Amino acid sequence: MNTMASVRSLLLNASYEPMKIVSWQKALILWFQNKVDVLEYHTTYARTVQLKFQLPSVLRLKAYVRPKNFHVVRFCRENVYIRDNFTCQYCGVKFSTKHLTLDHVVPASHNGPKNWTNVTTACRDCNQRKANRTPRSANMPLLKDPQIPSWLPTLGLQLSEEQMPADWVPYLFSRERKAS
Numbered sequence: 001m002n003t004m005a006s007v008r009s010l011l012l013n014a015s016y017e018p019m020k021i022v023s024w025q026k027a028l029i030l031w032f033q034n035k036v037d038v039l040e041y042h043t044t045y046a047r048t049v050q051l052k053f054q055l056p057s058v059l060r061l062k063a064y065v066r067p068k069n070f071h072v073v074r075f076c077r078e079n080v081y082i083r084d085n086f087t088c089q090y091c092g093v094k095f096s097t098k099h100l101t102l103d104h105v106v107p108a109s110h111n112g113p114k115n116w117t118n119v120t121t122a123c124r125d126c127n128q129r130k131a132n133r134t135p136r137s138a139n140m141p142l143l144k145d146p147q148i149p150s151w152l153p154t155l156g157l158q159l160s161e162e163q164m165p166a167d168w169v170p171y172l173f174s175r176e177r178k179a180s
Contacts, residue, residue, distance in 0.1 A: 004044065007023075007055055009021065009022050009024060009026075009042075009055070009056045010057065010059070011027075012058065012059065012060045013060075013061055013065055014060065014063060015064060016171065019061075019065070024042075024046065024055045027055065028055070035062060035063070038058070038059055039058040040057040041055065041057055042054065057165055058168060073149050075114075077102055079149075080102055080119055081121055086121070087121060088126050089122060089142045089143045089146075090126035090130065090141075091126050095123050100123060102120070102122070103119065103130060105119070105120055105135060105142070105146060110132075116147065117145075117147060119146060120142060120146045126140065
């Protein structure tokens with residue numbers, strides 16, 4: 001791990017379904033509160049004056065949490081980018097977040113709402129070219145119409161296998177979950 005700030009933990013439901021990624025601090029709190037079993041550890045440690053704790057990499061809740069609590073996807077910039085796979089919905093090119101913007105399909109100046117079905121991912125060039133027009137009037141068709149997602153992997157569950165700790169891969173990409 002590069003820094004303590006980059007250390008994250010994968011939180012699984014009691015049924016081994018991936019729920020979310022939490023900070024190492026939240027992982028330790030859940031562990032100390034005896035709410036989780038630690039399934040995998042990072043090679044990194046948190047230290048106090050007298051003790052050191054190996055940081056959890058994969059945690060499993062001891063009590064099942066009903067998934068309905070996690071089905072509402074928060075509308076925010078990062079989640080729109082994830083929904084659109086970090087791809088400009090006008091030119092189809094994938095960009096890093098620093099080169100992306102949010103675009104109102106129906107411009108805000110034309111009373112277009114700021115919500116899932118009216119906001120899409122656009123690169124800076126396409127957003128400027130579209131300007132204060134609809135995609136139709138700008139002759140810039142969308143690759144796909146923006147929709148409300150029924151679910152999103154959060155905070156990095158969208159990472160590719162190369163970008164995540166190796167010990168997360170079986171829990172995210174395997175259809176066979178470990179038995180209790």
